[in-house]
Amino acid sequence: MATPDRRTFLGTSIAGLAAAFGPPARAAETEASVAPPRSFVYPFRIGEVEAWSISDADLELGEGLDLMWPREAHPRMTELMQQHGESTATLPLYVNVLVLRHGNEVVLFDAGFGGRGNPKLGWLADGLASIGILPDQVTAGFLSHAHSDHLNGFISDGRPAFPNAAFHLLPEELAFWQGKDPDFSKSKRDKRPIPGMIDEVRRNFDILRSHTQPVKDGDKLLNGLVTVHAAPGHTAGHACFRIRSGNAELLHLMDLAHHHLLMFADPAWTIAFDHDPQTAVVTRRRFWSGAAERRTRCFGFHLPWPGLGHIVSDGPVYRWQAEPWRWLA
Numbered sequence: 001m002a003t004p005d006r007r008t009f010l011g012t013s014i015a016g017l018a019a020a021f022g023p024p025a026r027a028a029e030t031e032a033s034v035a036p037p038r039s040f041v042y043p044f045r046i047g048e049v050e051a052w053s054i055s056d057a058d059l060e061l062g063e064g065l066d067l068m069w070p071r072e073a074h075p076r077m078t079e080l081m082q083q084h085g086e087s088t089a090t091l092p093l094y095v096n097v098l099v100l101r102h103g104n105e106v107v108l109f110d111a112g113f114g115g116r117g118n119p120k121l122g123w124l125a126d127g128l129a130s131i132g133i134l135p136d137q138v139t140a141g142f143l144s145h146a147h148s149d150h151l152n153g154f155i156s157d158g159r160p161a162f163p164n165a166a167f168h169l170l171p172e173e174l175a176f177w178q179g180k181d182p183d184f185s186k187s188k189r190d191k192r193p194i195p196g197m198i199d200e201v202r203r204n205f206d207i208l209r210s211h212t213q214p215v216k217d218g219d220k221l222l223n224g225l226v227t228v229h230a231a232p233g234h235t236a237g238h239a240c241f242r243i244r245s246g247n248a249e250l251l252h253l254m255d256l257a258h259h260h261l262l263m264f265a266d267p268a269w270t271i272a273f274d275h276d277p278q279t280a281v282v283t284r285r286r287f288w289s290g291a292a293e294r295r296t297r298c299f300g301f302h303l304p305w306p307g308l309g310h311i312v313s314d315g316p317v318y319r320w321q322a323e324p325w326r327w328l329a
């Protein structure tokens with residue numbers, strides 16, 4: 001019988017799960033026959049600000065619903081997925097990097113996986129090049145949390161990938177990973193890759209140390225363009241970001257949702273990668289109710305590319321209403 005690891009490998013084709021949440025996938029695990037897909041780069045605007053959603057990867061999580069908790073909700077999850085024609089054997093994992101340009105500022109919100117050894121990952125650099133943004137033109141990078149699909153793209157060949165960019169994150173996230181013994185006791189995830197993950201995050205934080213400028217909950221940066229929101233649970237220092245330009249607003253949900261059906265149909269359904277699932281649920285409910293009430297335009301890091309949409313309240317539950325995408329004139 002297949003072990004969870006084997007199933008992960010099969011489902012992701014190229015060890016996507018290990019790459020997503022543990023050490024980087026080894027080149028030997030890539031499928032040499034898969035041609036690198038072209039990056040998906042979606043332009044849009046937030047008021048006066050130019051924005052892009054750049055897909056960084058093509059991944060599926062091989063455990064499918066086995067990653068989701070609580071277990072007793074699996075029949076309801078299965079029913080929901082089947083109603084929408086979605087597979088339960090694997091879960092898609094979109095990786096959407098939000099990029100803004102306003103005046104001389106070029107701002108990234110997380111940076112994907114980085115690296116070039118695996119054709120299924122690390123497309124941000126090519127996506128930026130395709131819109132004429134060079135790495136040294138990036139002026140600021142905001143980090144939601146330090147999992148490898150968010151942090152590793154800030155590093156290139158052991159150096160900061162964006163040499164002129166300030167690197168912003170909550171101090172709680174730094175403290176968690178740099179603490180003596182990071183606490184994963186509440187997480188439902190496979191614990192085996194954790195020591196390697198911790199080492200990698202610490203190494204990457206060291207590389208970015210001279211660029212690091214911690215920010216606090218409620219801070220407004222870049223003349224009010226970006227507001228930082230603490231959104232703990234997925235990790236201790238997980239952050240969401242609100243972008244404002246004139247009357248336009250975009251709330252970046254980051255890892256409050258890993259699936260476009262599951263975390264909305266019941267905000268209490270959690271994924272194994274949450275460090276503290278209970279706190280993640282409290283945080284999710286708070287953000288979902290606020291965004292639904294105010295009809296806030298949202299952006300999801302792990303929602304179907306390009307990741308724009310609204311959270312709609314539907315009786316006691318919610319749903320993700322993806323924004324129809326359009327050509328930008």
Ligand SMILES: [Zn+2]
Pocket residue numbers: 147149150255301302
């Ligand atoms: Zn993530």
